Amino acid sequence: MKLISILDHLAAAPATAAPAPRRALLAQLGRAAVAALPLGAALPAAAAPADTSYDAVTQLLQLERTQVALYTQALAATGLIPAAQTADFQRLLAHQTQHAALFLKALQDAGAIVPALPRFDFSGKHGVATNPELFPNVLTNYDAFLALAQQLEDLSVRLYQTQSINISDSQLLRAALRIHAVEAQHSAHIRGLRKGRGAVVQNWPSEEDTAIVRPAAAQALTTAATGGEENGVQYVTPGVPIPFASLLLISTNTAIHDPALAEAFDEPVSSAAAQAALNLFV
Amino acid sequence: MSDTLRPTDSQSPQPVQPLLARIKRRSFFMYAGATAGATALALAGCSKDETTPSSAATNVSFGTGDASVLNYAYALEQLEAAFYAKVAALTTSPLLAAEVPYFAKLATHEAIHRDFLRTAINRDFGGTIIPDLTPKFDSIDFTKRVKAATDTKLGILDAAKAFEDLGVAAYNGAAKLFKGSVYLGIAGQIVSVEARHAAYVRDLITPGSFATNEGTDVLGFDRQLTPTAVFAIAQTFVEQKLDASTIGQ
Numbered sequence: 001m002k003l004i005s006i007l008d009h010l011a012a013a014p015a016t017a018a019p020a021p022r023r024a025l026l027a028q029l030g031r032a033a034v035a036a037l038p039l040g041a042a043l044p045a046a047a048a049p050a051d052t053s054y055d056a057v058t059q060l061l062q063l064e065r066t067q068v069a070l071y072t073q074a075l076a077a078t079g080l081i082p083a084a085q086t087a088d089f090q091r092l093l094a095h096q097t098q099h100a101a102l103f104l105k106a107l108q109d110a111g112a113i114v115p116a117l118p119r120f121d122f123s124g125k126h127g128v129a130t131n132p133e134l135f136p137n138v139l140t141n142y143d144a145f146l147a148l149a150q151q152l153e154d155l156s157v158r159l160y161q162t163q164s165i166n167i168s169d170s171q172l173l174r175a176a177l178r179i180h181a182v183e184a185q186h187s188a189h190i191r192g193l194r195k196g197r198g199a200v201v202q203n204w205p206s207e208e209d210t211a212i213v214r215p216a217a218a219q220a221l222t223t224a225a226t227g228g229e230e231n232g233v234q235y236v237t238p239g240v241p242i243p244f245a246s247l248l249l250i251s252t253n254t255a256i257h258d259p260a261l262a263e264a265f266d267e268p269v270s271s272a273a274a275q276a277a278l279n280l281f282v
Numbered sequence: 283m284s285d286t287l288r289p290t291d292s293q294s295p296q297p298v299q300p301l302l303a304r305i306k307r308r309s310f311f312m313y314a315g316a317t318a319g320a321t322a323l324a325l326a327g328c329s330k331d332e333t334t335p336s337s338a339a340t341n342v343s344f345g346t347g348d349a350s351v352l353n354y355a356y357a358l359e360q361l362e363a364a365f366y367a368k369v370a371a372l373t374t375s376p377l378l379a380a381e382v383p384y385f386a387k388l389a390t391h392e393a394i395h396r397d398f399l400r401t402a403i404n405r406d407f408g409g410t411i412i413p414d415l416t417p418k419f420d421s422i423d424f425t426k427r428v429k430a431a432t433d434t435k436l437g438i439l440d441a442a443k444a445f446e447d448l449g450v451a452a453y454n455g456a457a458k459l460f461k462g463s464v465y466l467g468i469a470g471q472i473v474s475v476e477a478r479h480a481a482y483v484r485d486l487i488t489p490g491s492f493a494t495n496e497g498t499d500v501l502g503f504d505r506q507l508t509p510t511a512v513f514a515i516a517q518t519f520v521e522q523k524l525d526a527s528t529i530g531q
Contacts, residue, residue, distance in 0.1 A: 085490070087490060088490050088492075091490075091493070091494070094501055094502065095493065095501060095502035096502070098501050098502035098503075099502055157474045160470075161467070161470045161471065161474065164470065165463050165466060165467060165470075170458065173457070174454070174457055174458060174506065175503065177454055177457045177470070177473075177506075178454050178503040178504045178505075178506055179502065179503060179504075180470065180473070180474060180477075181450050181453075181454060181473055181474060181476075181477040181504035182477070182493050182502055182503060182504050183474075184473075184474035184475070184477035184478050184481070185477050185478070185480060185481035185484075185492045185493035185504070186481075186492070186493060187478065187481075188477070188478035188479075188480075188481035188482050188485075188492065189481050189485060189490075189492040189493070192481070192482060192485050192492075202387075203384075203478050203479075203481065203482040204475055204478045260387060260390040260391055260394060261394060263387070263391060263475070264390070264391040264394040264395060264398075264472075264475055265471040265472060265475065266470075266471050266474040266475055266478075267471065268467070268470075268471070
């Protein structure tokens with residue numbers, strides 16, 4: 001599978017009914033396993049994501065679809081985004097649209113089941129008017145919108161870190177890694193916009209940031225966006241830390257504790273934690 | 283501290299030991315103080331009495347396998363760390379007041395990446411570590427925030443953008459070179475921080491220029507470069523000759 005040929009097709013409409021050639025993605029998956037998976041955007045609550053290639057691609061597709069929906073709705077909301085920043089969010093929307101199209105095409109080309117496009121509700125009410133509003137004013141108040149956008153971009157960086165490695169097709173994996181870095185630029189930019197409006201926040205997750213306050217029922221988003229980012233110990237082999245933090249006597253010696261140690265590394269997020277956050281918006 | 287180091291020391295051939303000893307001193311200066319630490323780091327990077335840096339004409343070869351890819355990343359982090367340490371040590375900075383503490387943060391992040399990679403390489407691939415590179419920043423004008431159209435040298439922000447964009451493209455391109463996925467994971471944890479730096483610096487030069495594509499690249503995908511292409515750019519900033527031919531082989 002040539003990456004460039006996928007990219008060439010990104011802007012095109014989805015393929016017609018003609019069956020696409022089988023791709024490496026499907027070869028790694030096993031047809032039966034894919035066919036057995038249920039339709040629908042969210043994985044069933046009882047089944048924790050198993051981090052197969054199919055699960056990785058569909059979860060990243062849901063993430064990108066969520067961001068496409070948020071930026072689409074935000075750009076359509078009169079008076080929400082200042083004129084000076086309209087171009088920024090148009091670029092963010094264009095990028096996320098490309099990313100969603102890539103994963104959609106990958107699934108279609110593999111002959112895999114494509115999850116239906118969910119109906120998104122960024123109030124956190126799940127489309128039910130009587131449900132509590134978990135994310136108030138995100139489409140009417142610019143600061144509330146930016147805070148939500150930042151958390152979704154932070155989640156995005158971490159989920160690509162987690163799921164890219166689970167993608168079995170090497171071309172698609174490399175494409176995912178290149179998206180990963182773009183999501184980090186998105187996050188840094190939105191953090192910069194918030195900083196410019198007086199929020200105490202840096203361009204990278206830091207313990208010096210002021211926490212974004214959410215109701216308990218929306219905590220899954222904060223957990224998925226930045227929970228665990230304070231980690232200052234890095235492993236290569238599980239359970240065996242690189243003798244680095246102790247070498248520098250940073251993490252254990254509060255006298256010279258330096259938040260930069262945790263800032264210098266972004267942390268992956270578990271697919272289950274990410275799914276819990278994504279489920280808040282469908 | 284020495285307990286942590288001892289196993290690595292015992293596995294490593296003789297020439298590595300002075301390097302490790304120097305990490306401790308350098309790290310202490312780097313993290314224990316603020317401005318003073320940054321100055322000490324810059325001085326340590328330039329001093330010739332602690333180690334024997336490769337002479338300017340030396341070729342630096344990177345070996346093969348995952349060790350070569352890690353050393354490749356380590357070379358780039360050395361350059362970035364040396365650049366930001368020099369910026370942080372400026373007594374008169376052309377940067378705006380709000381930018382100075384942020385650049386100090388960048389200096390710390392990159393020094394952490396450099397020290398982390400050095401420690402990881404010495405632990406997992408004892409004896410393969412490349413020597414300290416000698417930075418060559420004569421194409422950068424440290425008295426300029428951004429270069430004017432008529433300037434031939436880069437300003438600080440121009441150089442920072444070049445380093446960060448290069449770092450992101452290098453990590454993206456290196457992903458396929460790792461034989462095992464364990465190092466891919468840790469590289470992923472670093473590259474996104476580099477991308478955050480890139481967006482920050484780009485937005486300083488031109489607000490809203492984060493994640494834009496220059497030239498031929500595809501919308502929404504950051505660049506990827508081969509080690510050879512990366513060194514073609516990085517060579518400008520290093521005295522030694524960098525040999526990419528075996529990286530990832």
